Amino acid sequence: MPAPLNAQGVFTICPTPFDDTLKVDTESIKSLVDFLLDTGVTGLAILGFLGELHKLSNAERRLVTDTFIKHTKGRVPVWVGVRAHGITGAIEQAQEAQDAGSDAVFAAPLDNAGDALLFDYYKAIADAIKIPVVIHDFPDSFGTEIRPEVVARLGKEGGVHMIKMEEPPVGPKISRIRELAGDEAMKIFGGLGGMFFLEELQRGAVGTMTGFAYPEVLVEIYNRFAAGDQVGAAAVFDRYCPLIRYEFQPKLGLALRKHVYQQRGAIKSRAIRAPGMKIDALTVKELEATIARVGLSVTGKGRQAIQA
Template sequence: MARLTEGAKGVYVIAVTPFADDGALDFTSIDSMVDFYESVGVTGLTVLGQLGEAPKLTAKESRTVVERVLKRLDGRLPVVVGVSAPGLTPMQELAEAVMDQGAAGVMVAPPWTIKTDDQAFAFYQSVGEVLGDTPFVLQDYPLTTNVTIAPKVIDRIIKEVPNCVMLKHEDWPGLSKITALRAYSDKGETRRISILCGNGGLFLPEEMGRGADGAMTGFCYPEMMVGVVQAYSVGNVDRAHEIFDAYLPLARYEQQQGIGLAARKYVLAKRGVIKSAALRKPGAKLSPLDVKDVERLLARQKRRLQEIGA
C-alpha cells in the first residue's frame, strides 16, 4: 500500500470498532463494516480513533483490529491508524507494527500535559524523530485533548518535521485556523500539507471553502461527507450545501457527548453494517426516548433526500 502524503484528499472515515453484546470483538462485523465503507465511496479508513473506542482495546486487540481491516481491504484503500499513547515508546511500537502490516500512515494526538507552544512543538518534533520515515497525521482536537495548538506552531511543525504530512483539523471554532495555514503555504512560506476535518462533519462545507482537502471523521451516513467533498471538488458549492443540509439534523444529534457514539452504532446496526450496536463497557446506551428521537430524524432525513434526489 502506498504511504500517506501531503496530497491526500477525500474522505478518510473514522471506523467504529464492532463489538458483540458481551463486549468481545466482532470480526465478522469488521468485515461487513469495511465492505460498507468501501461501497459508499470513501477514500480511506482511519482505525483506532477516539470514537473507535481505541482506549478500551488491549495492545494485542489493537493490532488484531488493524490486521483484520487491512486484510479485508487487501490494498484497495489506504488505512491510517491512531497510535496516540501516554509515552513515545508504546506509540512507536504500535506504529512500527501497523506499518509492517501495511498501514499508510499513523495519527498522533498531543498528551494533555502540553501547556505551551514550545512544548507542543517539542512533542511533535520528538514524534517525527521516533517515527523515522513513517508519515503521520497531527490530530488537533482541543475539545478532547485540552491542548490548543496555534497556527504558527503547526506551521513550525510543518517546516521542521518532514514526516508530518496531514493535519486532522478539529478545532472549534477553527475556520480561521485553516485560513491561516493555507495563507502560509499559498505565500510559499512553507509546504502545503493535507488538511482533513473532523467534528462529525458539522462544518464540512465551510471547511472545504477555507481550503480543506476533505474529511477524516465518523458519521453513520458517510455518504454525506463523500457527497459534500465530491460536489465541492467540481465547484458545485450549492449542491454540497444541499446534501449537507439534508443530513445535518442527524449529524448534530450524533455530536452529543456521551450518547453520540451510541447513536452512531445504533444506526449502523439498523443499516446492517454491524451486527450489534453495543459499546464496550463503560459505554452509554440509548434510552427508549433517544431511540425515538433517532427514528424521527431518520424518517425526516429519508424524505428530504428523496426531495433533493440524493
C-alpha cells in the same frame, strides 16, 4: 500503498465492533469494511477516539489493526490512530501500525503538552517511521491545544504534513494554519462529525476525517464541491444537517453511530465498552425520526441515494 501527501476526500473514522460479550468482533470488522467501501469513501481511519482505542488491550489493538488492513486489501488507504502517554509509547504504536501495513498514522497529542514538547513529539514519530503522520487536533477530548504556529512549524521543519483539525471555531484556525504553513507544507482535514464540513471546504480543507453513519452524504458533499458545484454541495449539506447535528451529540455520538451501523447491517452488535453512554428507547425514536425526516432509511442495506 503509502498515503500521498495530496490525500483528500472522505476518510471515515471507524468504530471498533464488539459482540454482545464485549469481545472484539472480527467478522463485523470485515462486514463494516465492505459496507463503508460501498459508500464511496476515500479511506478508512481506525482506532481513533470513536474507535475506542483507549479501551483496548495491546493485543486487541493489534488484532483490530490487522483485521481492518488485511480485509481492506489495499482497496483504499487505512490510517491507524496513535494515543500514548509518552513519546516512546507513541513511536511503538506507530511502528506497529506501519509493520501491519498502515498507510499513515494519526496521532493524538500528549496530555497538557506545551509548544516545544508537541513539536518534539510529532517530529520524533515522523522520524521513526516511513509512512505519513497526521496530527490529531481535538482539544475537547484530549485536553491539549495545538496552536497554528506549532502546526506550521511541523509542516516546515518536522516532517509532518497533515492535520485532522477539530478545534472550534474551525474557520479561523484553518485560515491561520494555511497562512502560516502554506498548502504544500500542511494539508488540513476537518472532523467534528461533519458539523462544519461545508465551511471547512470553503476555507481550504482538503476533506474530512470523521465518523458518521451515512458516509455517502459526506462523499456527495465532497464530490460536488471538488467538481466546482459549490451550490450543489451546500444544498446537500443543508438537507442533511439535522442528522449530522443530532448524531454528533457529546457523549452519545458513538452509541448513535453503532446503532445505525447495526440497523444498516454493517455490524452485528451496537455494544460499546465502559466508559461510554448507551442510548435509551426515546433517543432511538428521536434518531430514527431524524433519519426519516431527511429522507434516509435506517434499515436500508447498501449505499443510499443522496438528494440535494
